[in-house]
Amino acid sequence: MSTHSTAGRKPAASSDNAGTEAAARVADVLLLFTGGPRYLGVSAISRELGLAKAVVHRILQSLVSREMLATDPGVAGYRLGPAAVALGASALRRFDARTVATPVLRRLRDETSETTTLSGLVGDERVYLDQFESPREIKMTVDIGRRFPLHAGSSGKVILAFLPEERQAAVLGRELPALTEKTITAADDLRTVLAETAREGVAVSLGERQPGAGSVAAPLFGPDGEIHGSISVCGPEYRFTPEVVGRYRVLVRDAAEEIRHSWAWLRDSGDSAGR
Template sequence: MTNQTAERQSSGTEVAGRVADVLLLFAGGPQYLGVSAISRELGISKAVVHRILQSLVSREMLEADPGGYRLGPAAVALGVSALRRFNVRNAAAPVLRRLRDETGETTTLSGLVADERVYLDQFESPHEVKMTVEVGRRFPLHAGSSGKVILAFLPEERREALLARPLAALTPGTVTDVAALRAQLAETARDGVGVSLGERQADAGSVAAPLFGPDGEVHGSISVCGPRHRFTPEAVDRYRALVRDAAEEITRTWTTHR
């Protein structure tokens, strides 16, 4: 190997390392990052950061808008692919199947990907009229019980950063008032369970509980969901205990058999 070849390989490795370092800054960090912040954090020039960012944007790993740069659809797709391989799916499957049989309603598994929630798995209700979800589709955390239970247990700084963003109304029942949403999240954090009646889908009801990973952080949620008319106060009260217990069982299995 010539010195020139070795130098090119060394340079390529260094560039790849810098690209990886830039992407890792977005993992669990602020939703948006700018050139100056990345340059300061990694100790590399703004010109180099700008070139890396443009390359990542061209591959949809990042997106650029007036707020700065954020993870793009390609990065989210990679995250979903990784989450699908997490042991949590193995831990959740038998529990969610049993929960589906106990409630007669569809049960779901969601994962936290960047600042959104993605359905990872579902076990469909045997009812002819039932709710089904689109596995792999992204949703905001503020709308629906599966997202709200994740949002309620995020670190305060990250939660407040998300609440500072515009909150889209997916249905007339979506809570977009920040004060009202904070009150709901506080109640969810105390109870360990979230309830939604028409917040993400107008005719749907759901009860959800958070899932915590081996690191003790919230990484997802499970839910029981179905047509809103079947989610009576009596049914919701019954599902609260069942979903909470199921989530605790999945978390326990996941963290002890990873």
Template sequence: MIETGPVSNKDNTTGTEVAGRVADVLLLFATGPKYLGVSAIGRELGVSKAVVYRILQSLVSREMLATDPGVAGYRLGPAAVALGASALRGFDLRVAAAPVLRRLRDETGETTTLSGLLGDERVYLEQFESEREIKMTVELGKRFPLHAGSSGKVILANLPADRREALLAAPHDALTERTIVAEDELRAELERVAEDGVAVSLGERQAGAGSVAAPVFGPDGEVRGAISICGPEYRFTPDLVERYRELVRAAAGEIARTPAATR
């Protein structure tokens, strides 16, 4: 257990609460800006600066967080990066998808990605970058909402009905001018995606980017993530989009049948 020093009765902090706060602090670095300061963390979590400071110092001492000369705030440290890398290496779906995504990259000349479902969001777990000079790349480990982009939409479309409905009822931010945010329009889009088994995005999550994605299911029939072909939008012509539909659909099925993905 990470120690954070003595806590006053005013804070009324139990061991379980402290552990939860430590986890909340680390999650802020996974979803927020690269650098965070004591005041920003305190405001976000509703915790006193004194408590936040003790947590940060404890995490720094274990290299879960670090500071840089001349930069205000804290960032993820080498121990956190190593922990994340270890988790990715042990993720069976990632192991199963790697050779398929590599082959798909070579076949299309575009970047291929694997996303995993994480709570009510998705996170990029793997990518094989295009060898072209102009290409699209993604940030591994960064969370994205499910309503924007082909990978998010194809995961959302295949969630259990009650969970999908709860997410549809929540407000949706427009990441670009093409992001579908109206509930009725998004619902209609997801129905098309569920029927087709493939989602297409042209500038919905990132302006100027095109992508085609298919869901990957586990042995229990639940959606576990998505694979995509992505690149500059101008290269995603109607003919190539149709070709990529078939390619990602077949590739996703191949990954789901791989023993490493079913453990």
């Protein structure tokens, strides 16, 4: 029987915990770049995450070496690099809902002459995954890949309205920051709006997330019956009159249902092909 000295070694559990914590820090740093300014510096990241500047600097250098982040001459700070862009593009290609939503959203754009969007649920936030821009000279466009809170805007509210009760309560239990003067920040008021949204299957926003912007959104359910995201029609608020909003409610709701059926069919066809 052989013996091995354990002197100087950390318990396996401690080593695993340290590795998990390090990985979480790297992920947190990367995630900051999806919802904030294009360029971020060591000091800003350190303040946001509560990490020492030396730790942040090491993480950034590691990410730069793997092309997940990059720097530009004459510009202070770091930005997402080509490897991160490639990773995001790969994820988008594999998002089935985006595939089946494309023709529906393009047709909805043509029917309304307004920009149409697809949002996905990511944690307790949402991210714009795709858009089809309005042909009009004055129009609204969105930032693909940028994260937004669920309580502000129609695309977020309609997702929040259909989240499981525990997850919805967790979101409403946190601070609800005002993105504009019209953002609903009182949890009780928002609960009332969400209950109405759940009954009607559609949400409306007039300047709640972005000043001067109007939107109508419907929930996007996956083949598993769970809420996965939302679709919307959006444009300048002055064009979203009560009559127009009433028309868009029907169009967006029908479009979301069409995407859901197509998504389910695509999944079922894929499962059958693999059997």
